[in-house]
Amino acid sequence: SQTIHQWPATLVQPVGSPLSLECTVEGTSNPNLYWYRQAAGRGLQLLFYSVGIGQISSEVPQNLSASRPQDRQFILSSKKLLLSDSGFYLCAWSRGTSGRYEQYFGPGTRLTVT
């Protein structure tokens, strides 16, 4: 079976500090990978998605970047955090094959920028 891991689970960082959140998927190969953010009391906003190693698409302009150094690894980064970067960050994967379009989410990272 497939599993998705995210770490850390919680993070408190000062404004201006760097960020690195990691997501890994097990039990599948060549997945599509996604980063979402949920701001307090709001829905999920897609930040980045990737259909393969080194292939990253950004949905919204922001202070964040993403990288996919390995097939099942997805990293969300920032060089300098802003207060507005606080939120709940979720990684998700879906099968890269047609006919199966559900996305499966990791446990999330709660980021608080102080």
Place this chain on the structure above:
Amino acid sequence: DQQVKQNSPSLSVQEGRISILNCDYTNSMFDYFLWYKKYPAEGPTFLISISSIKDKNEDGRFTVFLNKSAKHLSLHIVPSQPGDSAVYFCAASVIEAGNMLTFGGGTRLMVKP
């Protein structure tokens, strides 16, 4: 512009009764729709989905209805159980455009014993 809307932020239902959660969308290109359930501080869990070629999909206590002409979908939970209490998100995608999901704002369901 919010392309997927859940106009009811919360819903309270008695245990054993039906819960009906609603979702409206504006983008006629959406061709795949999903419902997720989310507990606090956890990732969303996939519940059920429906393709635009269908108008109903059922899985156990969960049934999703799609009305394409009205650009409306709903999730029915029968019978509702206290463990169903969570935030429910509907999501929509255009499959050929890369299957990115556009989420609604969520509806908090509370099932009272």
